[in-house]
Amino acid sequence: MSMRRLNIVCLFAVLSAFILTATACMGSKDPALDEIKDLTRAHIRVAWCQDRGEQGTDIYAERNELVLMGFDNKDDKGERVILADRGNYARPMITPDGKRVIFSNRKTGDIHIVNWDGTGLTELVDGFALDTFTDPATGIDWLYYASEPRPVQRQDVKAYEAVMRLQIDKPSVKELVWNKTMLSQLFENNFQVSGDGSRASLIAPDACSLAYLPNGDREKYGSGCWPSISPDMSYRYWRFDGGHRSLSMFDAGGKNERRIVINDAPNMDNLEVFHPRWSNHPRFMVMTGPLRIPGGGHGVEIYMGMFDRKFTKIDEWARITFNDKADFYPDLWVKPKQRWLAKIAAQISPPQPPPEARPETEVQPFSTDGLIFLWENKSAANELSDDGSGMTRICRVEPDGHAKYGRFFSMDVSGGSFTAEIDSSSLLRSLRESNALSIEMVFTPADGDTAPTGSLVSFSADDNSSDFALALRGGQLCFGTRGREEFPLGMLPRDRTSHLTLTYSAQGLATYLDGKPLQASADVYGNFDEWGGRHLVFGENLQGLIEGVALYNRAISPEEAAQHYRSFATRLAERTLPEQLVVSATLTEKSAMPTPESISPYRRAVLCNRYKIEKIERGSYDGDELIAAHWVILDSQVLDSSERELGRTYRMKLELFDDRPELEGERLITDMDEFSLPLYYDTGS
Numbered sequence: 001m002s003m004r005r006l007n008i009v010c011l012f013a014v015l016s017a018f019i020l021t022a023t024a025c026m027g028s029k030d031p032a033l034d035e036i037k038d039l040t041r042a043h044i045r046v047a048w049c050q051d052r053g054e055q056g057t058d059i060y061a062e063r064n065e066l067v068l069m070g071f072d073n074k075d076d077k078g079e080r081v082i083l084a085d086r087g088n089y090a091r092p093m094i095t096p097d098g099k100r101v102i103f104s105n106r107k108t109g110d111i112h113i114v115n116w117d118g119t120g121l122t123e124l125v126d127g128f129a130l131d132t133f134t135d136p137a138t139g140i141d142w143l144y145y146a147s148e149p150r151p152v153q154r155q156d157v158k159a160y161e162a163v164m165r166l167q168i169d170k171p172s173v174k175e176l177v178w179n180k181t182m183l184s185q186l187f188e189n190n191f192q193v194s195g196d197g198s199r200a201s202l203i204a205p206d207a208c209s210l211a212y213l214p215n216g217d218r219e220k221y222g223s224g225c226w227p228s229i230s231p232d233m234s235y236r237y238w239r240f241d242g243g244h245r246s247l248s249m250f251d252a253g254g255k256n257e258r259r260i261v262i263n264d265a266p267n268m269d270n271l272e273v274f275h276p277r278w279s280n281h282p283r284f285m286v287m288t289g290p291l292r293i294p295g296g297g298h299g300v301e302i303y304m305g306m307f308d309r310k311f312t313k314i315d316e317w318a319r320i321t322f323n324d325k326a327d328f329y330p331d332l333w334v335k336p337k338q339r340w341l342a343k344i345a346a347q348i349s350p351p352q353p354p355p356e357a358r359p360e361t362e363v364q365p366f367s368t369d370g371l372i373f374l375w376e377n378k379s380a381a382n383e384l385s386d387d388g389s390g391m392t393r394i395c396r397v398e399p400d401g402h403a404k405y406g407r408f409f410s411m412d413v414s415g416g417s418f419t420a421e422i423d424s425s426s427l428l429r430s431l432r433e434s435n436a437l438s439i440e441m442v443f444t445p446a447d448g449d450t451a452p453t454g455s456l457v458s459f460s461a462d463d464n465s466s467d468f469a470l471a472l473r474g475g476q477l478c479f480g481t482r483g484r485e486e487f488p489l490g491m492l493p494r495d496r497t498s499h500l501t502l503t504y505s506a507q508g509l510a511t512y513l514d515g516k517p518l519q520a521s522a523d524v525y526g527n528f529d530e531w532g533g534r535h536l537v538f539g540e541n542l543q544g545l546i547e548g549v550a551l552y553n554r555a556i557s558p559e560e561a562a563q564h565y566r567s568f569a570t571r572l573a574e575r576t577l578p579e580q581l582v583v584s585a586t587l588t589e590k591s592a593m594p595t596p597e598s599i600s601p602y603r604r605a606v607l608c609n610r611y612k613i614e615k616i617e618r619g620s621y622d623g624d625e626l627i628a629a630h631w632v633i634l635d636s637q638v639l640d641s642s643e644r645e646l647g648r649t650y651r652m653k654l655e656l657f658d659d660r661p662e663l664e665g666e667r668l669i670t671d672m673d674e675f676s677l678p679l680y681y682d683t684g685s
Contacts, residue, residue: 223665
């Protein structure tokens with residue numbers, strides 16, 4: 001072969017190798033880079049935990065099959081493992097300088113920090129990491145964390161003692177941040193701090209809330225989960241809605257609420273998403289999805305979204321991960337550039353002062369002296385100040401059985417009951433010291449219940465023996481105490497709401513119906529020495545609604561009873577009932593039934609189905625199809641009525657879902673992709 005021909009062959013081989021290499025390099029380029037470049041040219045990093053287990057369903061990062069992952073759009077390494085040893089890497093978050101990652105270990109109950117390259121792994125403190133923050137006044141970097149972790153079986157019970165913060169580079173310096181509400185495991189979900197450190201998003205036992213730090217007042221932002229506050233000083237706030245498909249966004253002070261869909265990123269298929277979290281830049285957030293099976297499953301990816309300038313929608317999405325694993329708990333860091341941040345800052349609202357206190361909507365007691373329990377309704381504050389410590393105590397009730405929250409946020413005890421969260425020892429001590437108990441409540445019988453029978457409220461021991469019980473026996477109001485027969489008090493109206501006040505003291509028993517004396521007896525008098533109850537329960541074996549509950553360790557005077565009734569009657573007169581639509585409709589499409597395990601930590605769920613209207617019995621409706629939501633799980637139990645048959649016709653009493661605000665934040669299961677049809681709620685009555 002001639003030298004000329006050999007040179008040509010060699011040149012061809014070199015060119016072929018170059019083309020193949022270039023093609024391979026082009027093919028291996030991380031697809032996330034172009035998507036991120038279209039979104040922003042800024043330097044970003046993302047940290048998350050990846051489930052390497054067989055099912056990929058460790059959505060709460062509870063097991064030891066995780067690795068710690070990272071992504072940097074400026075180093076051409078794409079997705080990479082930061083810590084490869086399988087373990088528990090819960091809620092990773094990037095430090096404000098972008099150089100390190102902090103994560104928690106649920107198994108050992110401690111928090112660690114590691115360099116971005118995986119070196120320098122160090123334990124920081126016991127607890128669970130919540131957020132990182134740079135104090136704009138001092139430049140000090142802080143870690144906010146939940147202290148004194150304890151093992152729990154449910155995510156809605158106390159799991160931590162307080163929120164503390166420590167200096168990341170000087171961990172011995174610690175400060176108390178918040179302990180005014182009970183800190184459950186759900187509290188972990190996006191406790192985040194505003195840009196000036198004055199506010200934080202949190203989940204309190206009764207609602208998603210905004211807290212004023214340290215240990216200040218609190219604003220309630222309704223039911224939901226994964227709340228988040230903007231990292232600037234606009235104090236914008238979101239909560240994740242019960243359908244796990246959208247955010248409810250608020251401006252400062254809870255104003256201008258709007259819904260922002262976040263399951264519209266590419267490849268979401270109208271499925272649920274999870275782990276929404278604001279980044280360190282107000283225009284960007286991250287989330288994971290889609291959830292194709294309970295707990296996530298393989299193929300759950302990380303997405304970065306950019307809000308529009310008015311924070312009314314996600315303008316663009318960028319997909320961060322491309323793999324066949326399950327990626328959970330992302331945290332997005334955007335490198336601060338002063339010129340770039342100034343440009344973005346000009347597009348958002350200027351900082352606003354703290355909002356004025358909202359007017360109280362709940363009925364306020366005539367006098368709070370001796371008030372030991374207060375539950376007006378689910379949407380009210382239901383807070384008491386403990387005289388000794390000065391701390392705020394939230395009074396809570398939890399539904400049992402088929403009980404749920406009803407219209408106007410009351411306790412709907414039909415098919416179940418509600419149990420109050422109380423310190424029974426403290427309650428008993430208070431009653432014994434004062435030798436008096438007063439009970440106030442409002443009761444509405446269920447429609448068609450001609451002779452209501454059951455317990456309105458009781459205080460009982462573990463053996464079901466009652467210290468006291470205020471009950472209905474065929475419409476007759478009765479009161480009984482330990483060791484004594486029930487004392488009849490009079491008949492209760494069966495067709496309307498009644499306001500009740502009862503005083504049991506050393507002076508005898510006095511009862512008031514709608515502010516007027518109903519029954520009194522000097523022979524029934526207070527004696528609390530033998531009481532030993534532990535459970536304060538509302539609505540056992542009763543059909544109807546209970547609200548406006550207050551317990552006192554003192555007597556209520558006739559004047560107070562009348563004043564309390566007038567206060568409630570004023571509010572009652574302002575109520576309006578939503579329009580009801582009664583139809584016979586055929587089931588044409590139904591969502592997949594959830595299981596109690598698949599909705600955890602929720603204990604209740606409503607499911608959406610699609611119907612073709614056959615007949616309208618009452619009300620008006622323009623159209624022949626609608627979507628109706630039905631209760632399918634209550635108290636972690638699947639209802640017998642939950643399963644419905646395609647092609648079968650059902651008679652339903654419906655109200656617009658948006659007209660029943662007590663459903664806000666409930667777990668909403670839907671496979672429906674027809675957004676033009678209105679959503680109704682099947683009242684089941």
